[in-house]
Amino acid sequence: MKIYVPLDSAAKALGADEVAAAIAAEAEARGLEIELIRNGTRGMVWLEPLVEVEDGGERLAYGPLTPAEVPALLDRTLDTLGRVEDMPFFARQTRLTFARCGLTDPLSLADYQAHGGLSGLRRALGMTAEAVVDEVKTSGLRGRGGAGFPTGIKWDTVRMAHASQKYIVCNADEGDSGTFADRMIIEGDPFCLIEGMIIAGLGTGATKGYVYLRSEYPVAIELLRQAIDIARADGVLGSSVLGSGRSFDMEVRVGAGAYVCGEETSLLNSLEGKRGVVRAKPPLPALEGFLGRPTVVNNVISLATVPVIFEKGAQHYADFGLGRSKGTIPVQIAGNVKYGGLFETAFGMPLGELVNDVAGGTASGRPVKAVQIGGPLGAYFATADFDTPFGYEEFDGQGGLIGHAGLVVFDDSADMLHMARFAMEFCAVESCGKCTPCRLGAVRGVETLDRIAAGDTGAVPLLTDLCEVMKDGSLCALGGFTPYPVLSALQRFPEEFGTVKEAAE
Amino acid sequence: MPRDIPQPEVDEIQSLIDAQLHLEGPLLPILHALQDAYGIVPVAAVPLIAAALNISRAEVHGVISFYHDFRSLPAGRHVVKICRAEACQAMGGAALADHALARLGVEWHGTTENGAVTLEPVYCLGLCACGPAAMVDGKLLGRVDADRLDRIIGEIEA
Numbered sequence: 008m009k010i011y012v013p014l015d016s017a018a019k020a021l022g023a024d025e026v027a028a029a030i031a032a033e034a035e036a037r038g039l040e041i042e043l044i045r046n047g048t049r050g051m052v053w054l055e056p057l058v059e060v061e062d063g064g065e066r067l068a069y070g071p072l073t074p075a076e077v078p079a080l081l082d083r084t085l086d087t088l089g090r091v092e093d094m095p096f097f098a099r100q101t102r103l104t105f106a107r108c109g110l111t112d113p114l115s116l117a118d119y120q121a122h123g124g125l126s127g128l129r130r131a132l133g134m135t136a137e138a139v140v141d142e143v144k145t146s147g148l149r150g151r152g153g154a155g156f157p158t159g160i161k162w163d164t165v166r167m168a169h170a171s172q173k174y175i176v177c178n179a180d181e182g183d184s185g186t187f188a189d190r191m192i193i194e195g196d197p198f199c200l201i202e203g204m205i206i207a208g209l210g211t212g213a214t215k216g217y218v219y220l221r222s223e224y225p226v227a228i229e230l231l232r233q234a235i236d237i238a239r240a241d242g243v244l245g246s247s248v249l250g251s252g253r254s255f256d257m258e259v260r261v262g263a264g265a266y267v268c269g270e271e272t273s274l275l276n277s278l279e280g281k282r283g284v285v286r287a288k289p290p291l292p293a294l295e296g297f298l299g300r301p302t303v304v305n306n307v308i309s310l311a312t313v314p315v316i317f318e319k320g321a322q323h324y325a326d327f328g329l330g331r332s333k334g335t336i337p338v339q340i341a342g343n344v345k346y347g348g349l350f351e352t353a354f355g356m357p358l359g360e361l362v363n364d365v366a367g368g369t370a371s372g373r374p375v376k377a378v379q380i381g382g383p384l385g386a387y388f389a390t391a392d393f394d395t396p397f398g399y400e401e402f403d404g405q406g407g408l409i410g411h412a413g414l415v416v417f418d419d420s421a422d423m424l425h426m427a428r429f430a431m432e433f434c435a436v437e438s439c440g441k442c443t444p445c446r447l448g449a450v451r452g453v454e455t456l457d458r459i460a461a462g463d464t465g466a467v468p469l470l471t472d473l474c475e476v477m478k479d480g481s482l483c484a485l486g487g488f489t490p491y492p493v494l495s496a497l498q499r500f501p502e503e504f505g506t507v508k509e510a511a512e
Numbered sequence: 513m514p515r516d517i518p519q520p521e522v523d524e525i526q527s528l529i530d531a532q533l534h535l536e537g538p539l540l541p542i543l544h545a546l547q548d549a550y551g552i553v554p555v556a557a558v559p560l561i562a563a564a565l566n567i568s569r570a571e572v573h574g575v576i577s578f579y580h581d582f583r584s585l586p587a588g589r590h591v592v593k594i595c596r597a598e599a600c601q602a603m604g605g606a607a608l609a610d611h612a613l614a615r616l617g618v619e620w621h622g623t624t625e626n627g628a629v630t631l632e633p634v635y636c637l638g639l640c641a642c643g644p645a646a647m648v649d650g651k652l653l654g655r656v657d658a659d660r661l662d663r664i665i666g667e668i669e670a
């Protein structure tokens with residue numbers, strides 16, 4: 008009998024370690040032979056700790072499980088949720104990037120390969136660098152870190168740059184509230200990220216990789232380090248990747264609690280051991296990145312999607328999606344929702360379907376009021392915008408952005424003026440200080456919103472002017488996009504700013 | 513109760529620095545290693561790091577002060593981090609944070625007078641589907657409410 012208890016941070020935060028300990032103790036007391044596997048999460052966070060028991064060819068789910076229920080679990084008298092694959096939240100998904108997450112033992116390379124792992128890499132090893140990059144271009148994959156830049160084009164720039172050393176830098180800074188896809192895949196399927204980074208190396212001629220992982224993710228840091236050691240010991244990483252004679256190695260670097268270090272140039276400065284201030288572009292990191300050398304900077308999900316593209320073929324991936332948003336997107340459903348977690352689906356699902364059907368509305372049972380999409384720099388959407396299909400261009404058309412695809416749902420008790428103020432406050436705390444519109448603008452923004460809160464509606468035009476200056480004058484999207492949550496809150500909920508809708512528009 | 517500031521030996525600091533020097537961009541790994549060892553980045557380390565990396569002391573200091581994680585004064589015996597970010601706010605995180613501030617009688621980053629508990633804000637722990645989230649001495653907690661927080665603080669305060 009195999010018993011799976013997730014080691015995912017969210018599962019741990021809801022008691023998975025205590026459940027795992029109870030299972031081990033109870034099995035021992037009964038003299039029962041079990042294999043206890045700490046897997047990743049299946050992504051249904053409201054059911055964590057979600058435990059699966061595999062016995063007689065059947066794998067059944069139980070949850071949320073408490074230590075007190077463990078005897079009944081082992082008696083097999085506990086009510087089961089059935090097979091995870093049959094549960095509506097799961098059955099509706101298209102799992103490409105997250106196909107293995109929660110299914111396999113994250114640290115078993117054998118399990119990884121039994122579920123399609125490394126077949127993409129084997130295929131890429133037989134291709135020229137140019138063909139590798141072309142495959143990524145054909146897939147239509149766009150950066151999942153926020154900007155949505157075509158990954159293949161970025162790789163091509165690095166491929167064509169001449170240098171004795173090039174780098175693949177994985178951006179695992181995941182600072183956006185409402186997002187956890189990077190953490191989930193690193194904890195649940197770390198070899199997938201490793202494989203993606205190696206393929207990126209093959210496509211660009213880079214032989215060294217770094218994963219810049221935020222310090223707020225201790226579980227992911229530990230797991231990825233272990234996975235890298237295992238991959239190296241088994242010849243997946245090192246001087247001859249899978250015996251090919253091609254070399255690639257990588258290491259984890261831990262951040263130090265600065266949101267702005269998710270911005271790629273700031274991240275590179277931090278990796279070099281400098282203050283995490285933003286660099287002016289050009290030069291592009293692709294040409295002058297880490298230590299001034301050509302560098303791919305990609306988000307975790309961008310890189311972890313590469314193996315399945317090579318395993319199943321670029322066209323297979325590109326056949327999913329909507330318009331120029333090809334493939335699938337792991338939507339992270341968070342905040343005040345009934346069913347929170349990770350939902351991977353082809354681009355194109357309307358926002359309202361995600362919030363009302365998939366997420367089941369609010370946890371509080373009150374009406375949905377607003378949804379912030381794309382992290383602290385993302386716009387607030389109202390229910391009137393719910394027919395917007397999930398796609399880069401479609402969200403842009405609504406004055407928003409997908410960002411890293413986190414949805415934060417608020418019920419009708421949300422105070423939108425307060426949320427706008429928080430956006431400015433966060434920008435002030437996290438500004439790297441290099442440019443004035445962001446450093447000072449955010450502080451003035453907090454003050455201006457306080458004036459509005461005190462009843463001074465005359466300050467509203469001042470706020471919109473300030474936002475224009477921040478948008479146009481900031482060096483990076485921290486200052487440049489903080490106006491998104493602020494102005495969207497003002498435009499969609501003008502009554503909370505003491506102004507009527509007409510005045511705000 | 514004043515907290516003792518660790519005063520490690522120069523040799524010991526030096527060996528922690530030296531162990532990272534083979535890395536490309538060793539400064540953050542050095543600072544993490546020192547903080548892991550002593551709970552702070554000791555003032556005495558600054559000139560040693562500057563010499564080892566051939567940069568100015570001001571530059572070293574500039575880097576240390578840029579990042580929220582690095583401390584020059586030790587934290588309390590226990591550290592409570594509460595998520596202040598949006599997804600947790602949507603689940604009542606702001607009220608939980610206010611409760612913690614009042615319960616401990618400190619400001620953010622402050623330590624209780626008996627040196628037992630330091631309260632830190634954190635902007636997202638990646639637990640946004642089970643907020644409000646907190647971390648107590650490295651242990652992650654989801655769906656935290658005021659009662660549960662009081663119980664936990666009660667246990668570590670003693």
Ligand SMILES: Cc1cc2nc3c(=O)[nH]c(=O)nc-3n(C[C@H](O)[C@H](O)[C@H](O)COP(=O)(O)O)c2cc1C
Nearest residue numbers: 150151152178180181182269270271305306309484
């Ligand atoms: C303030 C700020 C924070 C950012 N944080 C992240 C982050 O945590 N993770 C990430 O992948 N990209 C982040 N980005 C976007 C990166 O600058 C960059 O576009 C991305 O890493 C490129 O990878 P991709 O093309 O695979 O998306 C951030 C940008 C800004 C302006």
Ligand code: FES
Nearest residue numbers: 595600637639640
């Ligand atoms: S917003 Fe609190 S854990 Fe993400």
